[in-house]
Amino acid sequence: MTYARDVAALARKDLLLELRARETLPAMVLFVLSTLVAFRFALPGGGTERQTIGLLWVAILFTSLVGLTRAFVPEREQRVLDGLVLAPVDRSAIWFGKVTATLAFLVAAEVVALPAYALFFEGLTWETVAAVALADIGICAVGTILAAMAAAGRARELLFPLLFLPLSLPILVGGVGAGVGDDPARFLAFLGLYDAVFAILAWASFEYVVTE
Amino acid sequence: MIRARGLERRYGAKRVLRGLDLDVARGDFTVVTGSNGSGKTTLLRLVAGLASPTGGELSVDVDRAQLGFVGHESLVYRELTAIENLVLYARLYRVPEARERIGMLLERFGLWDARNERASTYSRGMLQRLALCRALLHEPSLLLLDEPYSGLDAEGAELLDRELAERRARATFLVATHDPERLASLATGALAL
Numbered sequence: 001m002t003y004a005r006d007v008a009a010l011a012r013k014d015l016l017l018e019l020r021a022r023e024t025l026p027a028m029v030l031f032v033l034s035t036l037v038a039f040r041f042a043l044p045g046g047g048t049e050r051q052t053i054g055l056l057w058v059a060i061l062f063t064s065l066v067g068l069t070r071a072f073v074p075e076r077e078q079r080v081l082d083g084l085v086l087a088p089v090d091r092s093a094i095w096f097g098k099v100t101a102t103l104a105f106l107v108a109a110e111v112v113a114l115p116a117y118a119l120f121f122e123g124l125t126w127e128t129v130a131a132v133a134l135a136d137i138g139i140c141a142v143g144t145i146l147a148a149m150a151a152a153g154r155a156r157e158l159l160f161p162l163l164f165l166p167l168s169l170p171i172l173v174g175g176v177g178a179g180v181g182d183d184p185a186r187f188l189a190f191l192g193l194y195d196a197v198f199a200i201l202a203w204a205s206f207e208y209v210v211t212e
Numbered sequence: 213m214i215r216a217r218g219l220e221r222r223y224g225a226k227r228v229l230r231g232l233d234l235d236v237a238r239g240d241f242t243v244v245t246g247s248n249g250s251g252k253t254t255l256l257r258l259v260a261g262l263a264s265p266t267g268g269e270l271s272v273d274v275d276r277a278q279l280g281f282v283g284h285e286s287l288v289y290r291e292l293t294a295i296e297n298l299v300l301y302a303r304l305y306r307v308p309e310a311r312e313r314i315g316m317l318l319e320r321f322g323l324w325d326a327r328n329e330r331a332s333t334y335s336r337g338m339l340q341r342l343a344l345c346r347a348l349l350h351e352p353s354l355l356l357l358d359e360p361y362s363g364l365d366a367e368g369a370e371l372l373d374r375e376l377a378e379r380r381a382r383a384t385f386l387v388a389t390h391d392p393e394r395l396a397s398l399a400t401g402a403l404a405l
Contacts, residue, residue, distance in 0.1 A: 002306075005303065006303070006304060009300060009303040009304065010300075010304075013289070013292070013296075013300050016291075016292065016296065017289060017291050017292065020291040020292075020330070021291050074289055074290075074291070078285060078286075078287075078288070078289065078290055079283075079285040079287065080285075080287050080288065080289055082262055082281075082283065082285070082287055083287030083288070083301070083346070084304070085261075085262065086260060086261070086262070086276060086279065086281055086287075087276070087301065087304035087305060088275065088276040088277035088304070088305060088306075089304050211261070211262075211264075
């Protein structure tokens, strides 16, 4: 219960920071909309279902990159991470709070992006929506710990995508497979397994990332 | 409370601390002095657990919940107000009757009137006062203060003098400073790096 309260306090802080600064969510929404518009012009005939679903997933992945790159900016710029690390909380709560806030931003961007995709290309199936929901968890779980690692480095804008994109390839495979594959349930299960494995790994290893 | 033997810290090829021995007993007030780059900040970060030694031994017999740290940065979010920052830390430190305690500290450090302003609008001295409020919020038994007078005006420095004198009997202090004379009446020991 105490752990949940710590996570809630840390996530609330991130949401409040975003409410004040309005830097991350507007950037994500504008990015995903402009990407979908660009794709629409890149495929004048509308494209096949396989093509458009693939583009949707590319748009989602790169939109998450926009949000995750900024995930630890307040902590890095003002060195507040030291203050959080010193606090007598389980350090994984810092990761969990950040995942919760990042997930909220990504879902908010998708609330705009998915209807836009349906408008520009074709209707969404429940399998795709379920895959997006599952993928969001994996993206934020993995992306948050990698963002924390990259925040400590100098070439962080370069380092983060280099670390994140290879690890997110299974999400692309699972997401596209769930949308156009013959057996969506198998791909959804694959995404669920990815979430479970990587969330546990990230949760357990976050302490080593934020301490030397 | 703090025991170091042959403590060493390197950053790449640069050795910042070399073979440092240190004993700080409960209730001590130890002043750390030294020129820029002598390792004062590094020592405090090592004791706080924010960095790890690259050699030697270091034991700090105090729980994280009982440690108060003031470093070169205020460790507060600039887009949050003073109240919001302190409420966040009070939750993380599980401070009982947090609202009252936050109000008392803000009053004492002269920040009450600016409590609902974002920290980004604060001057350097106000940020330092807020950092002191943050560090004292949970009544720590070990205070690690790195240049605590930095940025404070005369009034702020006097406030801090009074605060340290008042807490002198119930906490242990390790204070890095360029002005050891100011703390001479409180100090029980000194370490020159």
